Amino acid sequence: MAIQLETRKLANFINGEWVEVSESTGVTNPATGEEIVQVPLSNTSDVEKAVQVAKEAQKEWALVPAPQRAEVLYRVGYLLKERKERLSQLLTQENGKVIEEARGEVQEGIDMAFYIAGEGRRLFGQTTPAELKNKFAMSQRAPVGVVGIITPWNFPIAIATWKSFPAIIAGNAVVWKPATETPIMAYELAKIFEVAGLPKGVINVVFGSGSTVGDAFVHHTDIRVISFTGSNDTGRNIAAACGKQLKKVSLEMGGKNAVIVMDDADLELAVEAILWSAFGTSGQRCTACSRVIVHEAVKETLEERLLAAMEYLTIGNGLNESIKVGPIINKAGIDKIKSYIEIGKNEGAKLLAGGYELTEGEYRQGNYFAPTLFTDATADMRIAQEEIFGPVVSLIPVKSFEEAIEVNNGVEYGLSSSIFTNDVNRVFKAQRDLDTGIVYVNAGTTGAEIHLPFGGTKGTGNGHRDSGVQALDVFTEWKAVYVDYSGTLQRAQIDV
Numbered sequence: 001m002a003i004q005l006e007t008r009k010l011a012n013f014i015n016g017e018w019v020e021v022s023e024s025t026g027v028t029n030p031a032t033g034e035e036i037v038q039v040p041l042s043n044t045s046d047v048e049k050a051v052q053v054a055k056e057a058q059k060e061w062a063l064v065p066a067p068q069r070a071e072v073l074y075r076v077g078y079l080l081k082e083r084k085e086r087l088s089q090l091l092t093q094e095n096g097k098v099i100e101e102a103r104g105e106v107q108e109g110i111d112m113a114f115y116i117a118g119e120g121r122r123l124f125g126q127t128t129p130a131e132l133k134n135k136f137a138m139s140q141r142a143p144v145g146v147v148g149i150i151t152p153w154n155f156p157i158a159i160a161t162w163k164s165f166p167a168i169i170a171g172n173a174v175v176w177k178p179a180t181e182t183p184i185m186a187y188e189l190a191k192i193f194e195v196a197g198l199p200k201g202v203i204n205v206v207f208g209s210g211s212t213v214g215d216a217f218v219h220h221t222d223i224r225v226i227s228f229t230g231s232n233d234t235g236r237n238i239a240a241a242c243g244k245q246l247k248k249v250s251l252e253m254g255g256k257n258a259v260i261v262m263d264d265a266d267l268e269l270a271v272e273a274i275l276w277s278a279f280g281t282s283g284q285r286c287t288a289c290s291r292v293i294v295h296e297a298v299k300e301t302l303e304e305r306l307l308a309a310m311e312y313l314t315i316g317n318g319l320n321e322s323i324k325v326g327p328i329i330n331k332a333g334i335d336k337i338k339s340y341i342e343i344g345k346n347e348g349a350k351l352l353a354g355g356y357e358l359t360e361g362e363y364r365q366g367n368y369f370a371p372t373l374f375t376d377a378t379a380d381m382r383i384a385q386e387e388i389f390g391p392v393v394s395l396i397p398v399k400s401f402e403e404a405i406e407v408n409n410g411v412e413y414g415l416s417s418s419i420f421t422n423d424v425n426r427v428f429k430a431q432r433d434l435d436t437g438i439v440y441v442n443a444g445t446t447g448a449e450i451h452l453p454f455g456g457t458k459g460t461g462n463g464h465r466d467s468g469v470q471a472l473d474v475f476t477e478w479k480a481v482y483v484d485y486s487g488t489l490q491r492a493q494i495d496v
């Protein structure tokens with residue numbers, strides 16, 4: 001039995017109040033096609049209100065000692081823990097991911113709360129020697145002010161916590177625009193902040209479209225930082241607009257992640273990891289494995305074992321504990337995946353399994369696509385270069401370790417990569433040479449831990465990272481402070 005929300009229509013969360021908006025649109029459960037809730041379509045004056053409230057609240061919040069700010073985040077962590085099952089069930093209903101993965105995603109939020117709350121007693125700067133006598137020098141982190149957070153639908157709670165928690169611990173106020181497809185996690189998280197006692201206005205949730213609300217965030221002069229996760233097209237436009245305003249922007253975007261399977265790999269383990277990385281969240285993870293770069297010596301065996309294992313992938317409504325692969329977020333997602341199946345076939349890749357939408361019987365109302373395996377793909381094919389964002393994986397045979405690294409790196413993205421080998425020399429060369437922000441050895445391409453930096457090289461981002469202590473760099477400015485206690489004018493570099 002699915003959990004019901006207490007409301008049929010969500011409201012914005014501004015200055016600690018639930019503010020209704022006249023225009024709204026329906027949110028559908030991708031597994032059943034049923035409308036779950038109405039989400040507000042806010043306009044620019046709603047954004048204006050939220051930003052002004054945040055601006056005022058931030059002045060006070062920045063003066064609250066960071067260990068006290070941390071107390072609020074610890075309470076948020078405990079509330080997330082207490083409500084984990086409810087949140088997970090709701091997440092599966094709005095996003096479609098299977099319940100086990102939804103629980104994992106909520107757990108990431110819990111981990112992030114407890115981890116980053118600890119920063120309330122660190123937020124380290126540096127003290128350094130000064131060049132001159134009787135002078136003190138140090139650097140410290142300062143909050144930037146109001147930060148704008150724009151999040152995607154595929155990890156609607158985890159990504160929000162990777163961004164909002166570090167922003168809050170550092171003394172900023174937040175305006176947050178969640179994806180329209182998955183507003184329930186934002187609603188639930190705002191309720192948790194409210195119960196945890198976060199002062200009014202420190203976090204504000206404005207629901208609505210990217211082109212109205214997101215765009216207003218990007219262009220608002222009182223928003224000093226934009227932290228965005230989403231697609232490359234949107235990210236590029238946001239970066240260009242922020243560039244013109246000299247606004248700091250952190251971008252986490254797409255991936256074309258590969259698992260490399262060498263001739264000495266543990267194939268059974270590799271198969272398990274490929275299935276989990278390629279078909280988990282129906283391939284709709286930024287770190288999803290969509291390429292398998294396989295040594296030609298084990299290619300046939302790997303194909304056979306993958307095909308055999310794929311037989312056991314149960315597809316359906318993720319609320320059912322026995323389901324392994326849930327639905328695709330919407331019909332546009334299905335259409336994009338279908339188009340890549342045609343592209344792959346026309347390019348000459350061999351379709352070994354799947355390649356079709358499921359439309360009959362229990363699948364009729366939802367958006368389902370069969371887990372798909374291509375083989376004999378070449379590194380330059382579009383299916384091996386472009387993000388498909390669905391349960392589609394392509395095998396690319398290679399002749400050597402060196403070629404595997406080259407193929408892995410020969411894409412515009414640089415998020416995650418993985419290698420299966422038992423040769424320690426290859427392991428160390430691979431972790432050095434794989435040009436991605438995340439590297440796994442003898443594990444799939446997914447499964448980031450929140451105390452490490454999350455993000456990618458090249459076209460995946462612009463050099464910033466979510467989560468880990470590195471997230472603080474996005475939401476703070478460095479301030480250098482000099483205290484001269486000599487009582488005389490000491491000129492730097494001159495009176496030495």
Ligand code: NAD
Nearest residue numbers: 151152153178179210214215230231234252253254255286
């Ligand atoms: P998207 O770019 O369509 O939307 C992301 C967010 O941006 C949404 O909230 C959307 O409303 C908003 N938006 C859209 N147009 C905007 C505009 N003009 N101005 C401001 N905001 C705007 O992406 P999506 O389809 O929601 O998410 C899938 C993408 O996200 C994939 O490419 C995936 O790889 C990527 N992703 C990356 C990471 C990472 O950390 N690297 C993590 C998860 C997802």
